[in-house]
Each structure stands twice: as C-alpha cells, then as structure tokens.
Amino acid sequence: MTELRVVDVAEDHLDSVWQVRIRSFGPGGDREKWQQNARAFIEDGRLLGVVDGTELVAAARIWPFEQWWGGRRVPMGGVAGVVVAPEYRGRGVGSLLMRGVLRRCAEKGYPLTGLYPATTVLYRHLGYEFAGSRYKFSFQAADLRTLGGRGTAVRRAGVADADRFQELASKAHEDRRSSGPLIWPRSEIVSWLEDEDTFAYVAEDGFVVYNWSDGALSVDELIAGSEETARALWATVGSGSSIARTVHAYCPPYDPIHLLAEHEADGDTKINRWMLRLIDAPAALAGRGYPEGAVLEADLRIDDPELPANTGDWHLSVAGGVAELKPAEPSPDALRLGPRGLAALYAGTPVQALRAAGLVTGEAGLDPVLDLTFGGPAPYMLDYF
DSSP states (O other), rough: OOEEEEEEOGGGGGHHHHHHHHHHHOOOSHHHHHHHHHHHHHTTOOOEEEETTTTEEEEEEEEEEEETTTTTEEEEEEEEEEOOOGGGTTTTHHHHHHHHHHHHHHHHHHSSSEEEOOOOHHHHHOOOOOEEOOOOOOOOHHHHHTTOOSEEEEEEEOGGGHHHHHHHHHHHHHHTTOOOOEEEHHHHHHHHHHTTOOOOETTTTTTEEEEEEETTEEEEEEEESSSSHHHHHHHHHGGGGGTTTEEEOOOOTOOOHHHSSSSSOOSEEEEEEEEEEEESSHHHHHHHHHTOOOEEEEEEEEOOOOGGGOOOEEEEETTTTEEEEEEOOOTTTOOOEHHHHHHHHHHTTTHHHHTTTSSEEOTTTTHHHHHHOOSSSEEESSSHH
C-alpha cells in the first residue's frame, strides 16, 4: 500500500484538485478563474494536498488574513477549500491534511487559525472550537430608504478608495473593540472595487459595499463613524426599494441598524458559526486587545497534543490592555485546559460554560476576572471564506 503524505500542491496538481473539489462541493464556478486564484496560493506555499503515490486525493488552502480581537489586529490563517476524495474519506486523510495545515500556519507565523466547519468532529479533534458567528439579517428596503442622512455627501467608490476603506474599517473596529472581523489582503479589496457587479459608496467617515442577490439587495459591509453617515449609507442601499423589497445585511446583532430601522429584521436570520484555534499561544494572547481596567495574574497548564510548543506550565499577566504569557513553574492552582478550551476562552466564552463542558478544570477563584478579561462584544465575522 502506498504511503499517504502531505505535499505542497503544484501546478500539475490543479486538475486533480478541481476534480476532488467538484466531487466534494458539487459542480459550479469558473474553472479558469479558480485556477488563477489557486496559483497565488501555490506561489506562497498556502495550498497543501495529500497524495497517494502520485495521485492527489485531498487539498486545503490558507488565506493570509488578519483578524480583529479586542480592537487589535492579529494575523490569522483562514483555512478554506478543505476537500477529500469520496473514496478516501474515513481513512484519516482529513486529519493528516489538517495537521499539515497547522504546521504550515506555524511556519507562516500565524498565531491563530480559523475556519467555517463542514463538520465539527474533525476540527474539534484537532483543537478547534466555536468562537463566533456570521449573521445575515433581512430588512425591508422601503424602511431603509426613509432613514434620511440627506445632508451627508455620498459618492461612488472606485479602486483608488481601497486604502481609505481599510482605514475607515480599522478605525471603526478599534473604537468598537471588535472581535472577529477579517482584514482581507488589499488585492482582494481592489478586485471587489473593480467588479461591476459590486456597488460601493463612500462618505467622509464610512462606506458601504453591496450587490444584487436573487432579486434582493445584499450588504456585505457597512462602516459608519456617525449616525448621519449610517443613515445616509443605509438609505442609499434602500433607494433600490422600487425593485428590491428586501435588503439582506451581514452585520453583528448589535449593529446600529437594529436601532435605526423602524421595523425589526425578519425572523429568519441566518447564522453560520465559525471555529478558532491558537497556533502560537504566547503570540496570540499578546496580540489580542483587552479591557483597560482588566488586571489578571493566572497560572495555566496547557495540553496541546498537536502543537507541543503550546504545551506546558505558563503564567498569564494582563494589565493596561495588553497580555504576556511566559513559561512558569507548575502550580497546584493552575487553570487546566486544552486547545479547544483555550480557543473558546480567547473568544470570550464564559468560563463556567467551559467548565460545564469539561474544557476547563482547576482553581475557580479567578473565573470572574477571566470573564472580564476576555469578555466584550460577541465575536462575529462579515465574510465567508
């Protein structure tokens, strides 16, 4: 029997990856465009596969993202396009592939990795845990049209506004102490602004990006630094109400639109949950933001079978909005947790919930302080990848 092994996908593997992709996700998409996109991942060593002899039987790609956590940007490897040929499923191929992905994320220097799971069993086995959600709300277009903001200048955006979009989004997420939203590579933002099927408008302190979706309008992102700008941008989208009765919006459940719109969002809100894993625990904890008033001194014992560099006894110090995780002597009062518990704690899951699930054990005296330290606005994403 041939030994299965993880490899970097090469140009001559692309036809095989495409075929496995079709058998995994079904037909669809532009093959030439997909291959062009895949080549960028190949060039940077972010497209991995599993081969049986010379036959490629599984593949996954890693997006070079940054992600907001507590209002600070942390590099994150976004895992996507995980496919395994049907005849190789149930044979440990997916686990073999994902272990290669974890090692590559470490090599690339990503403290975090995240993904949208097709199944939780594989990813939880490898240390991922749910961290947040992507929400799709539906509003009446006519309702949005009446929000006002006519005194705010709004213009069409173009490629030259790509940097401005990133600046405005960064300021908003810093101010809101956001957790979860992604920072896409600038080249992707440029491609969206070049796409004639994407509609983008910008104001002095905000922007909106939206498109048509099955007879409705769909807002991918709306950033506003003031009430008047929020009203103006939502009204711009709502101006299509003579054609589209519904506006779908990807936004957090506490977005100001829920307070501005006269009618509440429809009851069929769609939620996609995403998972997180820490690759480099000291770097991930140091990169994250924390409430200014949070002060924490805690001993941790981490057991990470897949990434031994995370395993051991540690001391976590948090003060002034920053954290440091340093090796420490064993402590009988240490909080004990594995990679799933660590990921969920990082995302702000209440410690009592983690204890009830068996993901955290040990001394409970610091639980309220841990909740204060890692809590905040619920993590969310705007994008699916």
